[in-house]
Amino acid sequence: MTNYKTLNDLPKAQLGFFPTPIVSLKNLSRHLGGPEILIKRDDLTGLALGGNKTRKLEFIIGDAIKQGCDSVITAGAQQSNHCRQTAAAAAQLGLECHLLLGGIQPDQINGNLLLDKLFGAHIHWAKENRKGEDIPSVRETLVAQGKKPYLIPYGGSNELGACGFVNAGIELSSQITSDKISHIFFASSSGGTHAGLMISKSLLKASYKLVGVQIDKDEQQGSTFKEQVHNLANQTCQFLGLDISYEHNDVVLEDKYLGDGYGVIGVAEQQAIELLAQTEGILLDPVYTGRAMAALIDKVQSGELDNTKQVLFWHTGGAPSLFSYANKLHN
Ligand SMILES: *Cc1c(COP(=O)(O)O)cnc(C)c1O
Numbered sequence: 001m002t003n004y005k006t007l008n009d010l011p012k013a014q015l016g017f018f019p020t021p022i023v024s025l026k027n028l029s030r031h032l033g034g035p036e037i038l039i040k041r042d043d044l045t046g047l048a049l050g051g052n053k054t055r056k057l058e059f060i061i062g063d064a065i066k067q068g069c070d071s072v073i074t075a076g077a078q079q080s081n082h083c084r085q086t087a088a089a090a091a092q093l094g095l096e097c098h099l100l101l102g103g104i105q106p107d108q109i110n111g112n113l114l115l116d117k118l119f120g121a122h123i124h125w126a127k128e129n130r131k132g133e134d135i136p137s138v139r140e141t142l143v144a145q146g147k148k149p150y151l152i153p154y155g156g157s158n159e160l161g162a163c164g165f166v167n168a169g170i171e172l173s174s175q176i177t178s179d180k181i182s183h184i185f186f187a188s189s190s191g192g193t194h195a196g197l198m199i200s201k202s203l204l205k206a207s208y209k210l211v212g213v214q215i216d217k218d219e220q221q222g223s224t225f226k227e228q229v230h231n232l233a234n235q236t237c238q239f240l241g242l243d244i245s246y247e248h249n250d251v252v253l254e255d256k257y258l259g260d261g262y263g264v265i266g267v268a269e270q271q272a273i274e275l276l277a278q279t280e281g282i283l284l285d286p287v288y289t290g291r292a293m294a295a296l297i298d299k300v301q302s303g304e305l306d307n308t309k310q311v312l313f314w315h316t317g318g319a320p321s322l323f324s325y326a327n328k329l330h331n
Helices: 005-009 026-032 053-066 081-093 111-118 135-144 159-173 192-204 225-239 267-280 289-301 319-329
Strands: 022-024 036-041 071-076 096-101 122-125 149-151 181-188 209-214 310-315
Touching: 005 159, 026 036, 026 267, 026 289, 053 081, 053 159, 071 081, 071 135, 081 096, 081 111, 081 319, 096 111, 096 135, 111 122, 111 319, 135 149, 159 192, 159 225, 181 192, 181 289, 192 209, 192 225, 209 289, 267 289, 267 319, 289 310
Parallel strands: 036 310, 071 096, 071 149, 096 122, 181 209, 181 310
Antiparallel strands: 022 036
């Protein structure tokens, strides 16, 4: 058996309730007429309405505490689930929380933004810089005030964050018979979920295919998202002292479902959200899981999947942002 010593030795803050449940989506599977679809409910991680960032933050906040930091700084979109879960974790552990959110202060404060405020987070409006470009300047301000801030990158996607999903893949293997599963679908956007699941798949020698549904268009300049996931996976292997390295094409990203870009809800997302709600009573979100589920539905309907196997949808959370899309979802 592989030695997970390094992973188990990392400092961890206990922020969520694990393992998260897995259930069969019987009604949805019957409705679509394809393979049996299972769902991994990381929307139920338990930290402040849940989501995949809880797993990353257990390692990241664990490190912040070990280093004796008294504050955290991170960044995201106005409706960032990562920022909401960070704000809650910081409140739980008595850390001051600074969030750099994209855009400007909206007239209506709701969804995740409302929750950020309830958790007492300090909000800095970062206009077009929603990916943490302004973190260094906030850091300087806090240091000048005598504070010891801990920096958390956009989406919590560094080596420590990815470790949360190495753990998650191992958790999954204790819950299911993985050779029955042909594919795992999930929303992929800052890469930590994807990189971590790639590593646990390698450690477990699992046969399922990981399909990251890309949520955000590639930037005009700089590296592609695929390169970012590839680099993070290799860096995390190095960090954990694992003798594994990936090729660029080991990262499987589905980039046909980008629609009009990040956070823009289209017909496909809307239909996926309504279908899950009405067949299973489960809430998806407009930005991530609605898009990832729309991709899975399309794959089933186009007959690309093996109906004799199971497919697993990894629910990464996000439903608190539904309320800020009320006008677009309600018709
Ligand atoms: C952040 C997020 C993702 C994407 O995970 P990454 O590790 O950033 O790729 C998917 N779904 C939801 C709901 C998220 O908040």
